Amino acid sequence: MAKQSQGRKVKEAKGNRLLVLPIYIFTLLFVGLPFVYLFLLSFLKRAEVWGVDFTFTLENYKRIFSPMYLGNFADSLKLAFTSTICITLLGYPYGYIMARMNKQWKKRMLLLILIPFFTSAIIRLYGWIIVFRSNGVLDKILMGLGLTEKPLKLLYTYPAVVVGMIYALLPFMILAVYSSAEKLDYRLVEASRDLGASSWKAFWTVSFPLTLPGLLSGVVLTFVPSMGLFFIADLLGGNKIVLVGNVIQEQMTKGRNQPFAAALSVVLLILTWLILKLYRNIAGTSELEGIF
Amino acid sequence: MSEILRLEKIHKTFDDTEVLKGIDLSVAQGEFITLLGASGCGKTTTLRIIAGLEMADEGKVWLDGRDITEMVPNKRNVNTVFQNYALFPHMSVEENIGYGMRLRGVAKSEIKEQVEQMLQLVQLEGFEKRRPDQLSGGQRQRVAIARAVINQPRVLLLDEPLGALDLKLRRQMQLELKKLQKQLGMTFIYITHDQEEAINMSDRIAVMREGRFEQIGTPNEIYYEPKTSYVASFVGDANIYRESGKAYAVRAENVLMDGEAVCIHEAKVVEKSFAGGQLRIVFELTDGQRITANRYGIDADRSVGEEIKIGWKPEAAVEVADEKEEYHGETESR
Incomplete structure (x- = not known):
């Protein structure tokens, strides 16, 4: 009997593997192959008029290491750092407090961060343009309150882009922290209070370390995309703030230099991979909390 | 014996349910007293009120003659061994046990020494660096006890500490706990729903039912002179x-x-x-x-x-x- 059930298990396992096969095929076709294509493309030359010249070259990668493009990478990293720090400072408390609330409030707080997703990201960004532009909503309010005297001209500045990034990526941080804080056994906090910790001390010695995995995966989930969200820099930063994503988009479209765009993408991918690797080393797991 | 802890007319209501209906209790220094009752009788709530993790709606809690009714848990010289142990999963055995002393800012060398003594006391030498998830139920239990006892609380509260252990280990731990209590001369307030456990270990038993004490007395009194039919049928097999x-x-x-x-x-x-x-x-x-x-x-x-x-x-x-x-x-x- 034992043998029979074992045989059944093996069969079931095989059946299960067959069931997930489509996912593998899908991933291979739509993720794996494009990667290979991108990688190969990055070693080719741009054709004179349109398309690609099939000769091997390292020229694209050499070009990336010119000060101008390195500068774009540096700007992207700087922006990613700034927005990730802001997002963490805003998102961690929100996610943590949401997890501590009763069911009703949890629902309300969750709804607040999910509602914006019902509208297209581009349309929402145009909303920010209306807020930020000269004599826009923000200026009118500030001047109406007598806090400022003339328009601040916030649109097309660095802070405007940061606000756009925070706005777009905050939910990822909140959800990652929330799912981690939700799992936190509150009895541990009670135990710490019982052993003599003030509520502040209990937070830093128990709650915070135990929700750190959520925070870290939130950092990855916001840092990585914030290097590539070119349309935010485009719409709120004008052409003053040029991120790697913007350069790639430009080379792909106006520049008609697909191989160079590919090379930039490969470098960005490597950078992302390094960040994930760093995360793995710090968090001790490759699983991201919250979304995956 | 002098009184160490006193509860005076404690009332507590959760969501329209009166869990404690005016409880009075006096605990003597060095006593092993057990709150015995079925689930939902209010025994855990009583313990949490003593620990400060819950506030009484009415009534007073006195510790060493001081009114601690409103005091936050971390200021009370009382420690708890939790039912599920509540060990910190991100800390080693050593760090768990030394937690209370670290909070009080005791010197590292002193902590190390005390932790070692504690590990010896609960027979866990050599387990310093283990994490809670690398321990068996019985070992976790010992760590939880050591983590509380090391702070030398005036009163140690134990919430069904042996509930999760199998019968054999439970009997063994009952003896060890009783021995430990005598050795330390510490006041224990122990919670259980197991009448046999209560009779084995306690100096006094308080049988609880629906938010009240049905009878408080020595195990002998509870067993041989039950005052109510409920006590008689709860403790031992009585007709x-x-x-x-x-x-x-x-x-x-x-x-x-x-x-x-x-x-x-x-x-x-x-x-x-x-x-x-x-x-x-x-x-x-x-x-x-x-x-x-x-x-x-x-x-x-x-x-x-x-x-x-x-x-x-x-x-x-x-x-x-x-x-x-x-x-x-x-x-x-x-």
Whole structure:
């Protein structure tokens, strides 16, 4: 009997593997192959008029290491750092407090961060343009309150882009922290209070370390995309703030230099991979909390 | 003995349910007192109010003559061994045990020394660097005790600390805990739903029921002089025999059968079971009351349907307040 059930298990396992096969095929076709294509493309030359010249070259990668493009990478990293720090400072408390609330409030707080997703990201960004532009909503309010005297001209500045990034990526941080804080056994906090910790001390010695995995995966989930969200820099930063994503988009479209765009993408991918690797080393797991 | 802790008319209500209905308790220095009761009787709430993890709606808590009713948990010189141990999963055994001392800013070398002593006390030497998830249930239990005891609290609160252990380990830990308590001379307030455990370990037992103390007394008093039918049926196997408006508690082991002098009740055997060396026989009296006898030995064997006479010595029947309600439910197991 034992043998029979074992045989059944093996069969079931095989059946299960067959069931997930489509996912593998899908991933291979739509993720794996494009990667290979991108990688190969990055070693080719741009054709004179349109398309690609099939000769091997390292020229694209050499070009990336010119000060101008390195500068774009540096700007992207700087922006990613700034927005990730802001997002963490805003998102961690929100996610943590949401997890501590009763069911009703949890629902309300969750709804607040999910509602914006019902509208297209581009349309929402145009909303920010209306807020930020000269004599826009923000200026009118500030001047109406007598806090400022003339328009601040916030649109097309660095802070405007940061606000756009925070706005777009905050939910990822909140959800990652929330799912981690939700799992936190509150009895541990009670135990710490019982052993003599003030509520502040209990937070830093128990709650915070135990929700750190959520925070870290939130950092990855916001840092990585914030290097590539070119349309935010485009719409709120004008052409003053040029991120790697913007350069790639430009080379792909106006520049008609697909191989160079590919090379930039490969470098960005490597950078992302390094960040994930760093995360793995710090968090001790490759699983991201919250979304995956 | 001098009083160390006093509860005065404690009331507590959760969502319209009155969990504690005015509780008074005085605990003496160095005493091992057990709050015994079925699940939902309010024993854990009582403990949490003493620890400060819950605030009483009414009433006062006194520790060493000081009113601590409103005091935050971290200021109270009281520590808890939690039911699920609540060990910090991100800390090693050593860090868990030293946690309280670290908070108080004790020097590292001093902490290390004390932690070592504690590990010795709970027989866990060599486990310093382990994490809680690398320990067995019994070992976690010991860490939880060490983590609380190291702070030398005036009162140690234990919330069903042995509930998750298997029977054998539980018996062993009962003895060890009792020994530890004597050795440290510390006041223990212990919670359990297991009457045997309560009788084995306690200096005094407070039987709790629906937010009140039904009876407080030594294990002997609780066992031999139960005041109510509920206490009698909760602690040990007792029959509640009712006759002319009065109720009497008769221990199952004191029920005699045929041939013995005081057998005056006509009875029929209706049920029989053999439980590990002990024979349980259920009789039905002519008036329909059921009486259970616990007997040892082959002589006591009777077959179902047999009609015999049973009885008990007059001193074996203790008059109790009849609450028309006896404890029947299996004890909770969590």
